[in-house]
Amino acid sequence: xxxxxxxxxxxxxxxxxxxxxxxxxxxxxxxxxxxxxxxxxxxxxxxxxxxxxxxxxxxxxxxxxxxxxxxxxxxxxxxxxxxxxxxxxxxxxxxxxxxxxxxxxxxxxxxxxxxxxxxxxxxxxxxxxxxxxxxxxxxxxxxxxxxxxxxxxxxxxxxxxxxxxxxxxxxxxxxxxxxxxxxxxxxxxxxxxxxxxxxxxxxxxxxxxxxxxxxxxxxxxxxxxxxxxxxxxxxxxxxxxxxxxxxxxxxxxxxxxxxxxxxxxxxxxxxxxxxxxxxxxxxxxxxxxxxxxxxxxxxxxxxxxxxxxxxxxxxxxxxxxxxxxxxxxxxxxxxxxxxxxxxxxxxxxxxxxxxxxxxxxxxxxxx
Amino acid sequence: xxxxxxxxxxxxxxxxxxxxxxxxxxxxxxxxxxxxxxxxxxxxxxxxxxxxxxxxxxxxxxxxxxxxxxxxxxxxxxxxxxxxxxxxxxxxxxxxxxxxxxxxxxxxxxxxxxxxxxxxxxxxxxxxxxxxxxxxxxxxxxxxxxxxxxxxxxxxxxxxxxxxxxxxxxxxxxxxxxxxxxxxxxxxxxxxxxxxxxxxxxxxxxxxxxxxxxxxxxxxxxxxxxxxxxxxxxxxxxxxxxxxxxxxxxxxxxxxxxxxxxxxxxxxxxxx
Numbered sequence: 338x339x340x341x342x343x344x345x346x347x348x349x350x351x352x353x354x355x356x357x358x359x360x361x362x363x364x365x366x367x368x369x370x371x372x373x374x375x376x377x378x379x380x381x382x383x384x385x386x387x388x389x390x391x392x393x394x395x396x397x398x399x400x401x402x403x404x405x406x407x408x409x410x411x412x413x414x415x416x417x418x419x420x421x422x423x424x425x426x427x428x429x430x431x432x433x434x435x436x437x438x439x440x441x442x443x444x445x446x447x448x449x450x451x452x453x454x455x456x457x458x459x460x461x462x463x464x465x466x467x468x469x470x471x472x473x474x475x476x477x478x479x480x481x482x483x484x485x486x487x488x489x490x491x492x493x494x495x496x497x498x499x500x501x502x503x504x505x506x507x508x509x510x511x512x513x514x515x516x517x518x519x520x521x522x523x524x525x526x527x528x529x530x531x532x533x534x535x536x537x538x539x540x541x542x543x544x545x546x547x548x549x550x551x552x553x554x555x556x557x558x559x560x561x562x563x564x565x566x567x568x569x570x571x572x573x574x575x576x577x578x579x580x581x582x583x584x585x586x587x588x589x590x591x592x593x594x595x596x597x598x599x600x601x602x603x604x605x606x607x608x609x610x611x612x613x614x615x616x617x618x619x620x621x622x623x624x625x626x627x628x629x630x631x632x633x634x635x636x637x638x639x640x641x642x643x644x645x646x647x648x649x650x651x652x653x654x655x656x657x658x659x660x661x662x663x664x665x666x667x668x669x670x671x672x673x674x675x676x677x678x679x680x681x682x683x684x685x686x687x688x689x690x691x692x693x694x695x696x697x698x699x700x701x702x703x704x
Numbered sequence: 705x706x707x708x709x710x711x712x713x714x715x716x717x718x719x720x721x722x723x724x725x726x727x728x729x730x731x732x733x734x735x736x737x738x739x740x741x742x743x744x745x746x747x748x749x750x751x752x753x754x755x756x757x758x759x760x761x762x763x764x765x766x767x768x769x770x771x772x773x774x775x776x777x778x779x780x781x782x783x784x785x786x787x788x789x790x791x792x793x794x795x796x797x798x799x800x801x802x803x804x805x806x807x808x809x810x811x812x813x814x815x816x817x818x819x820x821x822x823x824x825x826x827x828x829x830x831x832x833x834x835x836x837x838x839x840x841x842x843x844x845x846x847x848x849x850x851x852x853x854x855x856x857x858x859x860x861x862x863x864x865x866x867x868x869x870x871x872x873x874x875x876x877x878x879x880x881x882x883x884x885x886x887x888x889x890x891x892x893x894x895x896x897x898x899x900x901x902x903x904x905x906x907x908x909x910x911x912x913x914x915x916x917x918x919x920x921x922x923x924x925x926x927x928x929x930x931x932x933x934x935x936x937x938x939x940x941x942x943x944x945x946x947x948x949x950x951x952x953x954x955x956x957x958x959x960x961x962x963x964x965x966x967x968x969x970x971x972x973x974x975x976x
Contacts, residue, residue: 361827364839368801368823371840456795590810592796593803593858596789600757601810601862602782646842647797648806 375651378644382658386436389665393432396672398679399423426563434562435668435682436661437570438627441619443637443660444574447653448581450638451588452612453518454595459634460620463507463521464528465500466631469624470555471532471539472499477551478543492554493566496625503528504617508610518595557628557683559668566626573622577615578657584608585649592647630683633660636694643698663693708735708769710866710898715764715774717748717755718922724751725922728764733915735865736892738885738899740913742906742934744943748922749902750790753868756900757787768866768898782811786864790871792843792851800846800854801826801839807858829861833887848875856884860891867892869901873908881905885912906959910934910949918942931957940965 395406401420407413409420410429446459453463460466472495476482482491483498510524540548581588587608590598599605620634637660638652645651667686671679709732718724725748733739741749755762756773758781766773773781798806804826830836835853843851852875859867872888873881889912892899903909909916909930916933918925920942926933931949939947939959946962 361824364827364836365820365823367840368827371799371801372819454793586806586810589798589802589806592793592798593806594789594793596754596757596759596787597792597858598810599759599778600782600785600787601807602779603810604778642797646799646802648802 375645375648379651379655379658382655382662386658386662386665389662389669390432390436393435393665393669394424394428396669397423397428398672398677430563430567431559432665432668433567434559434570434627435664437567437574438559438623438630439633439637439660439662439664439667440657441570441574441577441623441660442630442634443641443663444578444581444653444657445616445619445623446634446660447638447641447656448588448612449616449634451591451647451649452609453521454591455518455522456639457635458522458525459631459638460500460616460624461629461631461634462529463525464503464532465617465620466624466629467529467532467536468503469496469500469621470629471535472496473554473625473628474536474539474543474551475499477554478539478547493625497621499532500621500624501617503532504613504620508613508617553681554628555683556681557630557686559627559682560679562626570622570626573618574657577619578653580611580615581653582650584612585653588612588649588653589647628683630664630686632683632687632691633663636691637663639698640694708865708896708898709733710773710900711765711767712756713765713767715752715755715762715766717751717760717762717764719760723922724748725755725762728752728919728922728924730917730924731915731927733898733900735896735898737914738889738892738901738912739915739917740901740903740909740930741917741919742903742909743919743925746921747919749919750870751922752919753787753870753900753902756866757781757785757868759787773866784864785866785868786859786862787868788855788859788870788872790874791848792855794844796843798843799840800830800835800843800857803843803854804829804857804861807861811862826857826861829857832891833857833860834883849877849880852876853880853884856888860888863895864897866898866900869899871902871904873903873905881908888912906934906939910957910959934959 394410395401395403401409401423405420406424408415409424442460449458449460449463450456473492476492476495482495486494506528507521507525510521540551543551587598587603590601590603591605591608595605623630638656640659641652641655645655664682664686667682671682671685674680674685711732712728712730715728716723716726741752743749751760754760756766758776758778762774764774768784771784773785776784796803801823805822808822808825827836827839830839833853833856835850835857838846838850838854843854846854852872856869856872859869869888873884876884885908888899888901891897913930915927916930917927918933918938925942926938934949936947936949939945944965946965948960948962949957950960951957
């Protein structure tokens with residue numbers, strides 16, 4: 338520490354206290370500028386998302402022009418019935434599903450990484466996706482699931498149940514006195530392997546057609562969802578994000594370690610419980626509706642952290658938006674990479690996201 | 705008039721199957737003073753701090769200003785007591801100013817206050833600790849000593865009545881050790897804070913503490929003004945070292961270590 342810092346102001350030094358009597362305008366300006374930069378990045382992500390959404394809904398095998406797409410979207414004169422149908426029942430639901438699922442998984446990942454104090458925590462690495470896969474496999478291959486459900490909801494309901502259950506198991510462990518976050522992560526990894534083995538077991542007895550259906554499910558697809566699923570995902574995010582945002586200071590404080598956060602008055606056990614509830618809801622719904630999409634929950638928060646840091650006022654919205662942007666571009670790419678073929682989005686997500694991710698890691702530090 | 709001192713009486717603390725502190729009572733710690741807690745590794749120093757901060761279950765009495773600290777809710781306790789652990793974790797993507805502001809923001813009282821006010825308080829502490837130039841550095845760019853200063857800033861900015869410091873100078877060079885002790889002493893006096901600090905450097909304890917408490921095996925060995933609590937005989941009995949207390953030309957006491965005592969009558973094999 339060089340001895341070049343400006344001396345304490347006369348007022349504070351003289352009294353020996355640490356009360357701040359006045360704001361130093363220069364330093365306050367610097368601080369404001371840092372916050373403005375962070376806000377700008379969040380806004381830029383929102384802008385990028387809008388662009389991705391427009392491109393995504395303007396792209397597809399039907400070859401609608403951007404003009405036709407916009408006309409159909411806003412119900413303007415000259416929009417044909419076919420165009421409207423394509424837009425409202427195929428492209429828009431898919432595009433919105435991509436955004437909502439990306440947002441849900443990235444927000445879940447961001448919160449998980451904070452409360453488990455582990456940058457590798459995500460719905461995928463902690464077994465939530467594996468549990469959902471097992472639930473889906475049971476439904477698809479063995480036909481086992483909740484009774485009295487319409488058949489179309491059998492797979493998502495089962496996937497949700499198992500995904501939610503797996504986070505609940507994590508939660509039960511977390512609430513045991515003295516369970517450290519790193520143990521939870523190990524427990525999550527154990528769950529990944531357990532559920533993967535169970536899935537393999539079910540696959541072993543599966544018929545060829547059921548197996549094919551299941552493998553396709555695990556690749557992740559946004560073409561299975563319609564407006565009801567979109568409504569459910571939107572509602573979940575509308576509940577989970579404001580709740581997470583309310584806990585922004587506690588979550589930021591938790592980054593300094595559990596002891597320090599508790600000494601600052603953060604009720605850490607309660608914070609973990611409520612956060613895990615939100616995470617389980619978001620992750621379980623996302624995986625239930627679109628299958629396994631492993632990359633977003635891990636990478637969305639990492640990219641957000643690199644660009645805005647971990648002040649959760651910015652980190653939470655930036656994570657959510659980053660996840661949504663990546664998924665939206667992945668949805669676009671899944672349609673254009675091989676013309677005429679719609680690739681599974683889970684595969685594309687990784688292929689699109691990884692280069693960006695690696696580049697950001699190599700580049701370095703928060704703005 | 706209420707007594708603004710911390711009274712610790714008959715405290716048991718530790719882990720369910722491994723009690724570390726048993727029936728510990730200490731002399732009152734007065735507002736505006738520094739108490740240094742010294743003792744061999746594993747003596748229970750950190751355990752006592754964590755118990756007082758509500759981080760470990762504890763029985764007994766810790767009274768401050770008419771309040772039984774051990775029975776306060778975590779939120780209430782945090783209004784009076786701040787604990788500074790030994791280190792800040794690695795890999796936190798926050799700047800120094802954000803870190804210090806978070807320490808204030810997280811409390812309900814300051815949480816929704818205007819940003820400018822919180823910034824001014826955090827900034828004042830950074831200037832006070834002479835780390836104002838690091839305000840916009842990322843925590844991960846800092847040296848161990850600088851991180852320790854930030855950690856201290858986070859604790860001080862909350863202006864607690866009772867400040868618990870766990871080895872606040874362990875990563876600091878001599879100049880910054882002196883800086884920290886001097887600043888803490890000034891702040892304690894000006895803010896009427898009770899400071900309880902775990903120190904391993906006996907000379908820092910002798911020089912800066914108003915009261916020294918020496919623990920071993922979860923019990924108090926000695927307590928009192930520095931030169932009464934730290935004597936060659938006591939050091940021999942607790943640390944198994946031969947040491948003298950010499951006074952320099954300015955009359956300040958210094959511990960001079962002569963070596964290990966060969967004859968360890970009281971065996972101590974407990975680790976830290």
